[in-house]
Amino acid sequence: MRKLSILSFVLTSLIFNSCQSDDDTDTNVHNEETRLSNFNPEVKLDTKSLQYDYSSRSKLNKGTSNTISSDQIIVTYPQYTFIGSLLNAETIDNSSYSPAPFQLKPIDISFSFPTDFIQSTISRPSLSAMRAAVNKATRDVNFSGQQSLSFEYDIKQFSKYEEAKLAFGANVNVGSLFKLEASGSSHSIKKKTGVFAKFIHRNFTVDMDLPYDGNIFLNPLDKQNSASHNPVYISSITYGRLGVLALESNYSFDEVLFALKAAFTAKVVNGELSIDIQSKKVLEESELKTYVLGGKGTDATQIVNGYKGFSDFIVNGGEFTAEVPGVPIYFSASHASDNSIFFTKFSIE
Template structure:
């Protein structure tokens, strides 16, 4: 009997166990996704952080950057005919960025929709991913003519799956919109700066050396000195953007299975959650120009703007041509995954200004400035927004640097004026006989003061006739605005009447003509390029003479 009772007990226990197992298999414990999502939303919305402090946002009064003078000194050294004025100015440069340029390898980290931490890693240009399971994401590619074909949804977002979806959109554009005549020229931005320190230069050209590594970083290690100027110009040419749809609420970016504890283990006040809102694809091209320190920084920068096709003061083109011809210019391109290629454009005194202009402008606006299947561009920059409130994450940087600007000038120029032929084109006497000429050449300043001994000569000749003077006159002139070098020709022609009385032809009775060469604000003398000149009296008459001369200075 006792055995039967024990058997019944065992049977009941086994039955209950099987029943519990069966219930567990048929009715699994469900996660309350709605409550979980609400908890995550509440947690993120209550995160307390100061984005301006976290990312060092600078007070710039709404401007992209500000530059404050901290100290300003100058010195002057005169040695003979040369004066050198050096000005040392210490600045505090502040700049905020809305977009981070890709200047170091970020493959697998930077993609539209990626979750990243809004901490120091952003400041360093290599964002730290947030490794939490994701909900599907939607993004768009903004090539013209793309329409709905540019919008893609990725169910399991990661760098590889997002890139595959981007490739699919681009393939559609290449096979359809491009064929239909849509062309997408680059949207180009341009920044220019003179180099005094690597950080200052990088901020001025909108790149920031703190984001760079390896061969990109070394491009900022060329500095101006007392003997040379270094200028860098940067073109960011954007072909298209990949834009992540703004999440309507923070928790929507996570998988439904993501728990609050998982979020709390990764995200806190010190690591504010953010996302990559957009990634720009295109190319970054840099021109580095080095020239002698006899030119002002502003003039060197303006010379490159001129070379790049920007409108400049026409009266200064001769100066800009000179700067370009005396400069060495290198092209630096940043390719996929921040790979660098360097190519010389011109070395000092090796090419004409026209050739340099053509080379630079062909790089800027050539076929590689257009998106195409064979020229798809690479990721060149990205913007980051905070997940908490979808606000832009600005990044601020500051640096102090000293600009040492030395300008060396000559106080005067030494002129050499070579007198060539005095030409009698028409002898004033028609067919009746030759002409009896007396002419003299004077060298005067703007106040008619004599600069050098003149030349005079009597000639009794028939036209046409060339008399070679073959003399050089040398003198010195101050390099002062308003100063003038005047080459003056005075000519007489005499005849005799039937009684043998001498009289002067009224058309050549002390007739004068002058070549005037004035000192200009651009540091040159007018009318000296080309150096060969001529002045003429009585053009297109039968009483016509001309003086040929050349004028050079140093």
């Protein structure tokens, strides 16, 4: 009888341990799926500081943090930048932008400007559907863009072009974007001073509601099936105009900083920036390349060269109307696995 009891105990223990092992396996699988789907890029930069040297928005924090995170990414591929766009997170990091092949449920969106159509539902997320929703909202009789407009700029000294990744908020190929020579984004400046500046007219945002049940997929099983694609969906888009300026000069950083601040705060007189003679001289004698979004009459990305191209972009900006709503300049994304924020972490090498 005692032998039967011992045998029974051994069998029970084996069954329990087997079940426990299965549970552990299921947990490990779930954790692995979460790890895969929650890919957040990390970018190491050869720089002395991750802080801007000047910002128009607020007093700069003079801290010496060796890491910062960014969840706002400058648009480099407009065709993939629409609310509800489902992308492989790793391809955002390597700038190839590959859509994840899964269909989303209808999404609810809202606009940050006054309109009777402040909320809208998009049955199948696409670029054309977003454009149609924006057009409908801005054509409403109660639409107003006056209180939405803001202008801001940030300025930072640099020695290697790869440092401009900070301005873009992502691991972009700076060499390709600025059409540099073959040495690429690690290319060092050739003149005495290097400065990049990011300047933005923010008009409004289009924001997506979180899914009511936590699952954005039309087929609920795709939440699990898509894990290997590291899917993220674009959950917020900022419309407006934007420029990222890369400047090399034989003038000192202080002289360039003064000149840029003068240009960004100048009034427009007879179609030109009204700045002091010395500031204009500094900028005209420097080498300028400006990556622009929202140039007059186009939603494509462009590179404009020289002081004239830079100043023309500023002069022709600032208007926010139903006819000129701006273009997508920034986007934020969320992980499809748990709707957490997708971000890029920058650190000093």
